Structure formats: C-alpha cells, structure tokens
Amino acid sequence: xxxxxxxxxxxxxxxxxxxxxxxxxxxxxxxxxxxxxxxxxxxxxxxxxxxxxxxxxxxxxxxxxxxxxxxxxxxxxxxxxxxxxxxxxxxxxxxxxxxxxxxxxxxxxxxxxxxxxxxxxxxxxxxxxxxxxxxxxxxxxxxxxxxxxxxxxxxxxxxxxxxxxxxxxxxxxxxxxxxxxxxxxxxxxxxxxxxxxxxxxxxxxxxxxxxxxxxxxxxxxxxxxxxxxxxxxxxxxxxxxxxxxxxxxxxxxxxxxxxxxxxxxxx
Amino acid sequence: xxxxxxxxxxxxxxxxxxxxxxxxxxxxxxxxxxxxxxxxxxxxxxxxxxxxxxxxxxxxxxxxxxxxxxxxxxxxxxxxxxxxxxxxxxxxxxxxxxxxxxxxxxxxxxxxxxxxxxxxxxxxxxxxxxxxxxxxxxxxxxxxxxxxxxxxxxxxxxxxxxxxxxxxxxxxxxxxxxxxxxxxxxxxxxxxxxxxxxxxxxxxxxxxxxxxxxxxxxxxxxxxxxxxxxxxxxxxxxxxxxxxxxxxxxxxxxxxxxxxxxxxxxxxxxxxxxxxxxxxxxxxxxxxxxxxxxxxxxxxxxxxxxxxxxxxxxxxxxxxxxxxxxxxxxxxxxxxxxxxxxxxxxxxxxxxxxxxxxxxxxxxxxxxxxxxxxxxxxxxxxxxxxxxxxxxxxxxxxxxxxxxxxxxxxxxxxxxxxxxxxxxxxxxxxxxxxxxxxxxxxxxxxxxxxxxxxxxxxxxxxxxxxxxxxxxxxxxxxxxxxxxxxxxxxxxxxxxxxxxxxxxxxxxxxxxxxxxxxxxxxxxxxxxxxxxxxxxxxxxxxxxxxxxxxxxxxxxxxxxxxxxxxxxxxxxxxxxxxxxxxxxxxxxxxxxxxxxxxxxxxxxxxxxxxxxxxxxxxxxxxxxxxxxxxxxxxxxxxxxxxxxxxxxxxxxxxxxx
Numbered sequence: 001x002x003x004x005x006x007x008x009x010x011x012x013x014x015x016x017x018x019x020x021x022x023x024x025x026x027x028x029x030x031x032x033x034x035x036x037x038x039x040x041x042x043x044x045x046x047x048x049x050x051x052x053x054x055x056x057x058x059x060x061x062x063x064x065x066x067x068x069x070x071x072x073x074x075x076x077x078x079x080x081x082x083x084x085x086x087x088x089x090x091x092x093x094x095x096x097x098x099x100x101x102x103x104x105x106x107x108x109x110x111x112x113x114x115x116x117x118x119x120x121x122x123x124x125x126x127x128x129x130x131x132x133x134x135x136x137x138x139x140x141x142x143x144x145x146x147x148x149x150x151x152x153x154x155x156x157x158x159x160x161x162x163x164x165x166x167x168x169x170x171x172x173x174x175x176x177x178x179x180x181x182x183x184x185x186x187x188x189x190x191x192x193x194x195x196x197x198x199x200x201x202x203x204x205x206x207x208x209x210x211x212x213x214x215x216x217x218x219x220x221x222x223x224x225x226x227x228x229x230x231x232x233x234x235x236x237x238x239x240x241x242x243x244x245x246x247x248x249x250x251x252x253x254x255x256x257x258x259x260x261x262x263x264x265x266x267x
Numbered sequence: 268x269x270x271x272x273x274x275x276x277x278x279x280x281x282x283x284x285x286x287x288x289x290x291x292x293x294x295x296x297x298x299x300x301x302x303x304x305x306x307x308x309x310x311x312x313x314x315x316x317x318x319x320x321x322x323x324x325x326x327x328x329x330x331x332x333x334x335x336x337x338x339x340x341x342x343x344x345x346x347x348x349x350x351x352x353x354x355x356x357x358x359x360x361x362x363x364x365x366x367x368x369x370x371x372x373x374x375x376x377x378x379x380x381x382x383x384x385x386x387x388x389x390x391x392x393x394x395x396x397x398x399x400x401x402x403x404x405x406x407x408x409x410x411x412x413x414x415x416x417x418x419x420x421x422x423x424x425x426x427x428x429x430x431x432x433x434x435x436x437x438x439x440x441x442x443x444x445x446x447x448x449x450x451x452x453x454x455x456x457x458x459x460x461x462x463x464x465x466x467x468x469x470x471x472x473x474x475x476x477x478x479x480x481x482x483x484x485x486x487x488x489x490x491x492x493x494x495x496x497x498x499x500x501x502x503x504x505x506x507x508x509x510x511x512x513x514x515x516x517x518x519x520x521x522x523x524x525x526x527x528x529x530x531x532x533x534x535x536x537x538x539x540x541x542x543x544x545x546x547x548x549x550x551x552x553x554x555x556x557x558x559x560x561x562x563x564x565x566x567x568x569x570x571x572x573x574x575x576x577x578x579x580x581x582x583x584x585x586x587x588x589x590x591x592x593x594x595x596x597x598x599x600x601x602x603x604x605x606x607x608x609x610x611x612x613x614x615x616x617x618x619x620x621x622x623x624x625x626x627x628x629x630x631x632x633x634x635x636x637x638x639x640x641x642x643x644x645x646x647x648x649x650x651x652x653x654x655x656x657x658x659x660x661x662x663x664x665x666x667x668x669x670x671x672x673x674x675x676x677x678x679x680x681x682x683x684x685x686x687x688x689x690x691x692x693x694x695x696x697x698x699x700x701x702x703x704x705x706x707x708x709x710x711x712x713x714x715x716x717x718x719x720x721x722x723x724x725x726x727x728x729x730x731x732x733x734x735x736x737x738x739x740x741x742x743x744x745x746x747x748x749x750x751x752x753x754x755x756x757x758x759x760x761x762x763x764x765x766x767x768x769x770x771x772x773x774x775x776x777x778x779x780x781x782x783x784x785x786x787x788x789x790x791x792x793x794x795x796x797x798x799x800x801x802x803x804x805x806x807x808x809x810x811x812x813x814x815x816x817x818x819x820x821x822x823x824x825x826x827x828x829x830x831x832x833x834x835x836x837x838x839x840x841x842x843x844x845x846x847x848x849x850x851x852x853x854x855x856x857x858x859x860x861x862x863x864x865x866x867x868x869x870x871x872x873x874x875x876x877x878x879x880x881x882x883x884x885x886x887x888x889x890x891x892x893x894x895x896x897x898x899x900x901x902x903x904x905x906x907x908x909x910x911x912x913x914x915x916x917x918x919x920x921x922x923x924x
Contacts, residue, residue, distance in 0.1 A: 030362055062288055081367075086320045087288025109372035113367075113371040113372035117371070233409065
C-alpha cells in the first residue's frame, strides 16, 4: 500500500495519481496528494516548463470563455473539467454575465464530488458525472440538467483534455458528435499537447504518463485541425497557447508552450 | 518610483509565477491598491496576494524583488511572514475541501456497493442453481437455500461451516479436491464437472458443478464459488422438454431455433459475425463408414467447436445434418476461419478410421442493425453455398449484391415448375452447319424460357431438380416434331440433335427413354443424334456405349481437350465431340494447339463440332483450324418457323450469308 495522507478517509485510493490533481498541483493548488506530487515532479523533470504550460493553458481557457461571451455565448459545456482550481469557467462567465449557464463534465469520483461542493449554491452551474468520450451519454445528461438549451449556441470547451483520449477512442467522431448536437454559431475551444513543439520533452512526458491512470497522446497541428471539421477556426488558427489572442504584449515563449490551442465556430 | 509604475512592474513580475484569473488591468489595479495599503498593513496585502492566487513557488520572491528597493526590510519581513501564514491557511482550506469531496465520493461508492450487494443477494437467494462460497479449506462460508434443498437441508445457513466436498461420493473426493486446487493455483479459470452428490438422506443426486475463484478488492483470490445444478432424473424430466426444444440431441449444442434467438438478442447492439459451416464430404463418411461413425464424428466436431467458442466467447450451434453455426462479437474473420479449420484439421480417429476434416464456411460480417436474424441465416447459407461451389475448405463472405443476383436466380428457379406446368417453356431449333459444305446438317432442339438461353434454363432446372423431367419431355416432344418433319418433308427433314444435361446424361433410364421416344413417335433412329454431357462418360457411365449399340449416333458435349477426355474417345464409340471455346483466330497463340487437338480428334475418327459460334468470321477461323460443324450461326427458330422454312425453301436453308 502506498503512503496515505492521514486526513484522507479510508476506502479511496489516493495512492494512484490523477491527471486532474496533477494539473491542480502544477497550477499551485492544494487539492492533491503525495502520489500526485510525485508524478508532477517526474513530469517537471521531463518538461521543466510544465508550470508555465499549466498556467498558459488555464489562461487560454479564460480568454476563450471571454471571447465566446463576447460573441454572445451564454451557456458552456466544459468537458473533462477536472478538479475545480482557480478561475473556473462559471466564475469567469458569471463575472461577465451572472445569467451564464455552465455544465461541467468529469468522470473521476473525487473531481465530481469536489465540483458538487463548489457548485452547491449555484443554480446556474452543475457537474455531471460522465465519460466525455461517450458524447451520447454526456449530451443526454446535459439535456436533462436543464441548464443547456440545445436550440441556442453553446460554448463547448475541451481544454487540455483530448491528449488523454487515445486514437482508438476515435476522438474525431467524439468531437463530431458534440458538434452535431449544437446549433450553428456554437463554439468549440480546444487545446492539447503536441509533439510539434519541443518533441524531446514531449516524448519524456508521454513516457512519464504511460504508467499513470492517464496516459497521454500528443497530436500534430494538422491532426488538431482535423478535429475542427465543420467549424470555422477563428483567427489566429491553431497556435501555441500564448499566441492565441494574447492579452496585451505576449512575453511567454511560444516554442516552449507545449500545447496548441484554437477556437472554432460551427458553420 | 511612482506607485502606478511600480504596480505595473509588480504585475509583470508576478503573472509569470502563478495563474491569476483576472485581466492584466484588473491585476494591476489590485496591486496598486495593495501598494497603497502596504505601509499600514502588510498583513492584509499578504492576504490579498493569496486570495488573488499569486501563490506560485516564485511569487513571493518576485514580489520582494520588485518591492525591496522601495520598501524597508522590516515591512517586507512582515509581508513575508503573513504571506506564509495565509498560504498555510489556504492550503488547510483546500485540503478541508478535498477531504469533504473525498468523503462524499466514498459515500457514493458505498451506496453503489450496497445496491450491487443487494442485487447480488437477490441473485444468490433466488437462483435456481445451488451456490456455495467456500474458503480455501473447503468450508462453506455462505450457501443459498437452493443448494440446501439439493442436499436435503432446510436452509443455506445449515451448510455454513461444513465441508462442501463431504457431500460428494467418497470416490470422487480426491479428484474434486485436485480440481479445486487447480482453480486456486490459477492453472485453470474454472472447472465444470458432472458428479454424484450424496444427500443428507443418503440418496444420490446427479449434479453439474462449476467452480471458480472469488477475489477480494485487491484482486487477491480468497474463496471458491461453486454452482451446483441438480440434474437428477426427476429434475431432468421437468426440464428436458425445454432443453430438447433448444438443443440438438446428438451433440448437445444449441439447435437452429436457439441459435436464432441468440442472434436476435445480439443483432443491432453488437458487431456480430456469423459463420455457417458445412463439413466437406460428410456424406462420404456417412455412406462409406456408416451412420454410427458419422454420428461420432459429428460429436467430435461439436466438442471442438464448443471449445473454440468458449475461448472466443462465441455462440455455437448445430443447425443442420452436417452444418454448424458460430456467432462471434467484434471478430477478425480471417483468423477465426483459420482457427476453425485448424481445430477441425486436428487428427481425428473414429473407430480406427483416420478422418481428415474440413469445412466450407459462409460468413456474414457485421450486418446492418436492421437485418432480421432469419435474413442473416439465409445470407450465411447463401455464402456457404458459394464457398462450397469453390471446392473444399473454402470460405466466402456474404456479398449483398451478389446475393441479390442469386436471389433473382432462385426466384426464377422457384417459378420454373409453374412455368413448365403452364407450358411457358418452349422448344426451339438451332441449325447445325457443316463448315465445309456450309449446309445445314440438322437442328439442335433447345429450351427457351423467358429471356434465358438453353444452358441457363438447364442450369436453373438442375438447381430445382426439374432437369430430368424437363429433359425427358424435351426428348419426347422434339422426337415427335422431327417425326412430323420426316413425314412431311422426307429427305429434307433436318436431323434432330439433342444435347442432354449432366443429370440426364447419366440417368439409368436414358436408353429406355430414348427408345420409347423413338418407338412412340416413329422417328427413325438414324434421324436422331444424342449429345451426352462428357462428365457422365468420364465418370464411367455406359449410356454412350449402350446408345451406340442401339444404333443411335452419339456426341459428347462439353469437350475441353483434356487427356482423360481424349482417352475416352479411344474407348467410347462417339461420332462427334462438341466444344465451346474462343475462335482460334490467326493471332491467337493457341491456334496451332487447337489445330493439333482437332487433328488428334480426327485421328480417332471423331468429328469436331463447336457450339456458340455466332459470326461468319469465327466460323471461318474454326473451319481453317479443321473443325467440322458449328452451332449458333443462325438464331434458333420455333417449330412452326422451321416448318414454314421447309415448306417455302426448295432445299434446306443455306448458310448465313
């Protein structure tokens, strides 16, 4: 048995690291366990820029949500939302418009319980426990939540998620199923790790994650562009995180950003 | 330095160290407020920084670096120590939060567990099978009431603490214990057995046993679970009817009915693949070695297929005499075919006879969800027929397009008997031309139905079993017509040629039929030429010889020039061979070979005829290669048209010109 933190009740295995808690740790959060931190240290060895990448990815989520709000989107479906760390989608969106609706989707027990705690008092946001790679089930539950009106444009967010979806799960079909469920004028925000930037570090990260519960599958720019079938990718296209509509002057090195990001509008 | 400028520098230093979910302007404003507040209360600035989430590993260092030239060390020390305090508090808050989350998640898992445990209890209690969970010493930890009933006790609780194995026949104990050990040591996943159990009242009960391992949460095996099915006679009597309805009595496999039900259950939800197996040459075994041997062989095949099906988690059934079916899920067709052939090909000895087994296999892979099970079975069967047509040990994938064609053909075949009965089949007469003289040598009587050619009609008739009665009818009708022409036109009447199908050529009654037709119609035997299918002669049938002895000139149809065919020509007295081949044009590399072949045929005193020659130039090529006669230069005519032609023409119709 691996070491257990004393305040963690028995029965849940905190000995197995989770990607969501790893991300939380990289963002400076405290919602994580020793095993998560140990994995994070290995991750940092392979990719020393990991903290910055986590920060840039979270910042992209914020900019993408605000961009969509700006285009009139008032309801969001956040796929694979993970542990709610700082700057959650409902916080960003509802700061701009308190009427904005957000449905989070995650499958991991702790992430779901945690999200429920945070969202307890917010009637306009909820979490559904489903596997985001099973779009039919997710869409059905989202429909049943009553928070998303599928006749109106929806902001679909898959930020830092699809690198956990293996090729055999047919990610293109998954994206296409979400696309087909939302009306024209809906948006998709997408970011995931790529081997196009810093291929050696990426290979190291893949190796580190191989043995975890969440192995990673980096994708090339053209593969990522392929996910936007049926979408019109908005400027500046599929780019390293800090280059996607930066706020003011960008000071981060795009070549070390690890992740490509893009937003598309369903046409 | 002015405070706003300092705030801007601070913001630029701070933002790379942590993710602060605000716009740059907002962050800068918050930091400016902090700068104003700092001299008075560095503690609340620290609080503000932590609330902003400026809590990266380098956030404090960046802050001090920016602020140190402007602010005094003691102030910054207070800021640092307060920052550490609020970080601690923040961490406690977060850990408290995740702890609550974990407790909730655990409660939910437990609730789910309780529900599934309740379900398990229900299954355990209401199962028609006796179930016992035993520890590795063989003691019952739990047992259900059904098992208690089988062994003659009141309730499952009475079994707890007792040795399960004690209920078995003393002679069986050692073997059973060994089987349990095998399961426990992981050598086998489970064992199934049929044993005699001794009830409390010492009455024996026959039972089926199935035992496997139970593992705990850490996947460590801790117990055996044993399922016990009462198969004693009384019990069996009650159930045998059900069983017989669903199983094949010889092999114990599911029957066709049961198989279809299982296909129905899976179709539409799973990617299924259907294999329809027909054992090759099974009739040879049955006829040659006897039905008993055949039955034993079928049992062997069944047990091998059952084993394969278990490995592949497939469903297997015997769906006909020598036909089996297999349904797999998410399968790889070619490897399964290989596995099937491999398991069949294992050396097989039945009653000291070594038998080589193989199967022809029809496959339907991942059918559309809306197809019915019956339709699927039909498709698999069609694919099997196709595979069989290719020879032994072949397989064929169901092709929907091809199937539509075949179905069209079958539909036609199915309507043939009706058509025949209603007189829709017609006999037409195609002229036979002599290549040398260009004269008509005679007329070939042929079937005509719908738009189908003679050969297609005969092939259809063969597939319906109608070819014999139709052939006999053709023989009689054509002889009657030819006799009328002889009566009316004397020497100018065409000689009648009749080409028989494969079945009729080796029909035992053929010679009698021919004689009867001649007798009844009065057609002189020398006016008749019978062409037999060459396969009958090759198979050793003596119809050709007997016909010849009866004074009837015969030909062999379907000649291809093989050695065996040439050899037959030296033994069987025939007048002509008839072939169907592309014309030996001057540029054909086979032209010389064809010349040589025709010369060889001639050297046996046999004439060489060619069917299906439709153009004059082809006829000319054949003539120059040495052939004697051709069929097909002029279209076939109805009997009336021939009569009219004979009436108006002063001499037989000339060659097409």
